[in-house]
Amino acid sequence: MLNDLFQSIKIEDLIEATKETFYMTITALIGTFILGIILGLLLFLTSKDGIWKNKSFHFVVSAVVNVFRAIPFIILIFLLFPFTNFLIGTIRGPEAALPALIIGSAPFYGRLVEIALREVDRGVVEAAKAMGAKTRTIIFKVLLPESMPALISGITVTAIALIGYTAMAGAIGAGGLGSYAYYSGFMRRDFDIVFLCTVLIVIIVFIFQFIGDIIATKLDKR
Amino acid sequence: MISIEGLSKVFTSNKSSVTAVENLDLNINDGDIFGVIGYSGAGKSTFVRLLNRLEEPTGGSIKINNEDITAMTARQLRIARQDIGMIFQHFNLLWSRTVEDNIAFPLEIAGVAKMDKQKRVQELIDLVGLSGKEKAYPSQLSGGQKQRVGIARALANNPKVLLCDEATSALDPETTNSILDLLVDINKQFGLTIILITHEMHVIRKICNHVAVMESGKVVEQGEVMDVFLHPRQHVTKKFVEQVMGNGEEDENIHGLTEVYTEGEIIRLHFIGETTNQALISQLAKNYEVEINILQGKITQTQAGAYGTLIVQIAGNELDEAVRFIKEKSSVEMEVIQDAK
Structure with a gap:
């Protein structure tokens, strides 16, 4: 019966597309996590009462973050074509989507990181300073561990936005479920494919949300 | 010996400047328990934070055992701070670390080897009476227990000086007394100099040998606790003595x-x-x-x-x-x- 309903679906293609979506999401998520934390730390540390207080540097980072957040993702992909081509050697396929995915979501996550770091008790940072901690120690042993639940919640929200981005990237040739839904489904008027891809994407979103929530709760000892 | 000369701190914002500590001179003997009392806004908290340069002084000098804290570079200061323990009103523990890991934190900063670290942490836990709570997180502890962790953490690197910034102000009277008893024990056992900031005369009365009374950034009265109790000269001091002794009503x-x-x-x-x-x-x-x-x-x-x-x-x-x-x-x-x- 299921085969009657989804007669135009090739199961191998569907599995391949799902794999590609997972590949793009997870790889881009790792890149976003690292780049976002760097951006968030820079924003936080160079801010008005930060350890590396630096007005002009803060302004520059803040401006870059805001500009990249303002560019619609689909346009960002086009803008980055030359960069992607230089970096990956092609503008098609899951790998080629990664630069745009990371650059598109890292600034957003960077802001979330900044907010998470601002929530860290200033007294604890002060206590670490009073013990003679270096800035590096303060970052890696105080700021990041103390804000970890918020960093995880933030990356979960970002992951869900990223899954949306992969579908968009798919529509212009990056592969994955978005691509499958667009080329094999929409273009050929096989709406059962579009429907099934939608369901799969929703399930993937739920999985990420579920995992994120569990980790955030487990880490939070407050 | 801690000698403070002409210490000043002026906070400047765009429009105005506020003098929190003004031209303050003070000598504190080794092994003393020295109390600084004042109402909020008197500058006492700023004063104690100047001692380890959590606030940068605007002027004056601080010498601890003939080392000039105020002249140190950032790197020297970091090393010097390992010899100056500090405890806080709100404890400032890392919620993400267990009791033992919180106490180990200053040892990590000082680069103590793993074996020595474990041994020292256990010693400190026993010292402050928290045996059995090693694996607990701060959120599972009472206020008094949190401050005990704070004290153990402050003592980890065998400091010569302990700064207490309103360390008992967030605790109930009974817990305050037990923490004060612990501080006296530590003072006697290790000959540690304790500088204690408070707004409660009760705290001064109970454990301090010397006291300085601060008002609007200046020390208005200082001396042995007994002398200050007997012959309070300034109005503010009299008010503090009344906190403990009651006022003239009984007459x-x-x-x-x-x-x-x-x-x-x-x-x-x-x-x-x-x-x-x-x-x-x-x-x-x-x-x-x-x-x-x-x-x-x-x-x-x-x-x-x-x-x-x-x-x-x-x-x-x-x-x-x-x-x-x-x-x-x-x-x-x-x-x-x-x-x-």
């Missing part, structure tokens, strides 16, 4: 007393340190044929002994001899309020 009742108790003599006794062990009242009762009736009074213990007043009625055949004994043989000051004869 108003004396007329009432003299009307009710007409027999013998009514005498006011001033206990001023070191007399506690004398057991004056029972000596009088044993050695002379007198009846002693305690009418009213308040006596409190300081690090230098008892301090307070007691109003007693003495009557009997050997009244004059008893009074002479108080005057000549004891260190208690006396004053006859009413002579019934």
